[in-house]
Amino acid sequence: MANTATAPEITLPARRGLTERLGNELRFVPVALGLVALLIFFSFQSDVFLTSRNLNNLLIQSTVTGIIALGLVFVLLTGEIDLSVAATSGVAAVFMAKMVVDTGLPIPLAILLGVGIGMLIGASSARWITLIGVPSFVVTLGVGLLLNGVQLLLLPNTGRYNLLNTGVEKLAATYVSGPAAWALVLVASTLFALIRLTTFRSRRSAGLPASLGGGVILPVAIVGVVLIALLMFLENQRGLPMPVILFIGLLGVMCYIAHETRFGTYLYAIGDNAEAARRAGIKVDRIKITAFAIAGGMAAFGGILSASRILGVSVSSGGGVGGGALLLESIAAAVIGGVSLFGGRGMVIGALFGALIIGTVSNGLNLMGVANEARLIVTGLLLVLAVSIDRGIEKLAGPAG
Amino acid sequence: MTEPILRLRGITKHFGPVKALTDVSLDLEPGKVVALVGDNGAGKSTLVKVMAGAHRPDSGEYLFEGHKVEGATPASVSDMGVQTVYQDLALCNNLDAVQNLFLGREMTGPWWTGFRVTRAHAEKKAKDVLRRMRLDSISLSRNVGAMSGGQRQNIAIARSILWEPKVVLLDEPTAALSHSASEQVGNLVRELASHGLAVLVISHDIHHFVLDNTDRIEVLRLGRNAGSFNSRDVTGEQVVNVMVGGNEAVNMAG
Ligand SMILES: Nc1ncnc2c1ncn2[C@@H]1O[C@H](COP(=O)(O)OP(=O)(O)O)[C@@H](O)[C@H]1O
Numbered sequence: 014m015a016n017t018a019t020a021p022e023i024t025l026p027a028r029r030g031l032t033e034r035l036g037n038e039l040r041f042v043p044v045a046l047g048l049v050a051l052l053i054f055f056s057f058q059s060d061v062f063l064t065s066r067n068l069n070n071l072l073i074q075s076t077v078t079g080i081i082a083l084g085l086v087f088v089l090l091t092g093e094i095d096l097s098v099a100a101t102s103g104v105a106a107v108f109m110a111k112m113v114v115d116t117g118l119p120i121p122l123a124i125l126l127g128v129g130i131g132m133l134i135g136a137s138s139a140r141w142i143t144l145i146g147v148p149s150f151v152v153t154l155g156v157g158l159l160l161n162g163v164q165l166l167l168l169p170n171t172g173r174y175n176l177l178n179t180g181v182e183k184l185a186a187t188y189v190s191g192p193a194a195w196a197l198v199l200v201a202s203t204l205f206a207l208i209r210l211t212t213f214r215s216r217r218s219a220g221l222p223a224s225l226g227g228g229v230i231l232p233v234a235i236v237g238v239v240l241i242a243l244l245m246f247l248e249n250q251r252g253l254p255m256p257v258i259l260f261i262g263l264l265g266v267m268c269y270i271a272h273e274t275r276f277g278t279y280l281y282a283i284g285d286n287a288e289a290a291r292r293a294g295i296k297v298d299r300i301k302i303t304a305f306a307i308a309g310g311m312a313a314f315g316g317i318l319s320a321s322r323i324l325g326v327s328v329s330s331g332g333g334v335g336g337g338a339l340l341l342e343s344i345a346a347a348v349i350g351g352v353s354l355f356g357g358r359g360m361v362i363g364a365l366f367g368a369l370i371i372g373t374v375s376n377g378l379n380l381m382g383v384a385n386e387a388r389l390i391v392t393g394l395l396l397v398l399a400v401s402i403d404r405g406i407e408k409l410a411g412p413a414g
Numbered sequence: 415m416t417e418p419i420l421r422l423r424g425i426t427k428h429f430g431p432v433k434a435l436t437d438v439s440l441d442l443e444p445g446k447v448v449a450l451v452g453d454n455g456a457g458k459s460t461l462v463k464v465m466a467g468a469h470r471p472d473s474g475e476y477l478f479e480g481h482k483v484e485g486a487t488p489a490s491v492s493d494m495g496v497q498t499v500y501q502d503l504a505l506c507n508n509l510d511a512v513q514n515l516f517l518g519r520e521m522t523g524p525w526w527t528g529f530r531v532t533r534a535h536a537e538k539k540a541k542d543v544l545r546r547m548r549l550d551s552i553s554l555s556r557n558v559g560a561m562s563g564g565q566r567q568n569i570a571i572a573r574s575i576l577w578e579p580k581v582v583l584l585d586e587p588t589a590a591l592s593h594s595a596s597e598q599v600g601n602l603v604r605e606l607a608s609h610g611l612a613v614l615v616i617s618h619d620i621h622h623f624v625l626d627n628t629d630r631i632e633v634l635r636l637g638r639n640a641g642s643f644n645s646r647d648v649t650g651e652q653v654v655n656v657m658v659g660g661n662e663a664v665n666m667a668g
């Protein structure tokens with residue numbers, strides 16, 4: 014035994030390298046840089062691109078995909094997928110329109126009902142998935158088709174509900190400007206600062222390392238500058254468009270839920286190792302059902318917003334049969350944003366960057382006069398590129414020994 | 415002889431045609447380290463999972479502190495004071511050490527914060543436990559997926575003792591470890607028993623780890639009790655013999 018020298022335990026550095034951080038809390042950085050690169054590229058290609066009028070359009074165009082992707086991230090984090098989100102958005106929008114037009118239900122109530130139905134659809138699919146143990150992509154594919162059928166049943170013989178002058182159109186057409194807009198920016202920045210500050214203070218009082226600059230000031234400054242820049246840019250147009258305000262608000266809430274709460278931790282735990290989560294006493298089924306309900310509710314809200322913007326609902330609401338481009342772009346937005354289809358990896362903010370990249374490519378190529386087929390090809394290539402970069406970073410940051 | 419804190423009586427567990435456990439009994443006493451040994455597929459992990467509430471036995475009795483345990487679940491068993499370190503460690507690679515240590519038992523703010531995780535307290539407690547285990551070198555904020563096998567094993571053990579349990583079950587804690595890391599686990603196991611905990615360890619390292627660190631050896635063969643030995647009065651060869659079925663079932667523990 015004397016000769017069997019044991020290798021000393023290799024202690025890894027306590028400070029984590031850049032690749033490891035890029036695989037985690039800085040995961041959104043490559044995709045954010047990609048977005049900036051695209052913005053620069055298109056601003057050289059078209060004089061119109063960087064005008065506030067065009068950026069206003071770009072942002073509004075991206076919100077529906079973005080909101081659906083935002084909810085979808087929760088399902089993807091648990092390692093499941095919901096292929097019925099586009100169809101859910103269509104059914105919820107048609108239902109809301111039917112309530113408003115046919116029964117004269119007050120609009121806020123109709124919207125709430127629509128969102129509630131979306132949540133119910135998501136929760137029901139998930140109940141079935143967890144109860145029977147069938148793969149979620151099969152169940153939600155079926156549910157999507159089923160909902161397409163229901164949508165046709167809900168529509169009148171004309172195949173369309175017109176929402177012009179019903180009041181619903183105001184949801185998408187309202188702009189907030191002047192002091193009210195500044196107040197919104199201030200409130201958002203303050204809330205974000207409060208969250209950061211409470212973390213900093215509790216770490217300090219527990220005697221743990223805490224950095225005021227890197228943990229509070231820098232992130233708050235970045236968020237504040239981005240919001241103020243956005244406001245100043247859009248102010249000389251008509252102000253902040255309501256869809257954008259709603260998207261940013263929902264984004265903030267969803268980021269908080271995923272990254273600060275216990276529920277959020279469970280989403281990640283389940284996505285990586287559902288069995289470990291179950292043994293830790295986590296009610297895996299209940300968490301999954303909640304995630305699907307969130308995705309369904311967000312999809313419904315996205316659909317309602319879309320209906321308000323295009324002033325009506327029809328057969329093609331929700332992307333048409335099978336979800337069409339709306340479904341594919343929502344999934345692509347989440348995945349381009351760095352959310353793994355295998356669960357447990359990615360950040361909620363990825364939905365924002367993914368949706369903006371897809372919106373930018375579409376808008377920019379359109380301005381360059383490039384045909385639709387090129388747009389699809391570029392978006393597809395970007396998807397593959399984004400996933401490959403993620404994979405590369407993950408490999409570099411993988412197990413040390 | 416101290417009263418057993420945890421007793422299994424006539425446990426049977428079949429997976430379809432596979433008779434993983436048949437009529438198995440086992441006692442764990444406070445302050446004692448019991449080794450559970452047996453060939454691959456003997457049913458050791460299945461038995462641990464029954465004790466942990468992760469598997470429901472087809473039949474048999476589970477007694478804890480003299481009371482019958484009905485419908486054990488992972489949560490109820492861990493509330494009782496029985497902690498388990500699984501062979502696969504049951505860690506989430508995408509979470510860091512603190513998140514893994516407190517998984518399922520997060521300290522949170524009130525409902526209106528959406529049960530926001532109050533990480534600072536957890537991190538402080540994690541630091542204390544790791545220091546007591548002399549595992550200060552483990553980074554708390556690094557994803558465990560990026561750590562070495564020994565560090566992952568240590569985090570899994572740290573998790574089991576974080577809540578001051580009465581019983582700790584360890585499924586092959588040394589299988590993936592270097593010799594020195596195994597010795598560290600051995601010290602840790604005896605340390606736990608000296609504080610009055612009942613410890614069960616599964617190990618294939620009969621000659622070193624088991625004989626050096628345990629009080630009693632329970633042998634499983636083909637899902638049945640095959641023998642029970644006092645670790646002091648037995649040689650590795652005798653134990654291995656019973657494991658592989660060379661001898662008839664014997665009982666030398668008295
Ligand atoms: N979940 C399961 N489903 C079906 N068979 C299982 C399951 N778990 C264990 N087994 C079987 O039960 C037997 C005992 O397994 P196990 O308890 O893992 O043995 P050990 O840990 O002693 O190597 C093996 O034949 C194994 O294949």
Ligand SMILES: [Mg+2]
Nearest residue numbers: 458459460501
């Ligand atoms: Mg085993």
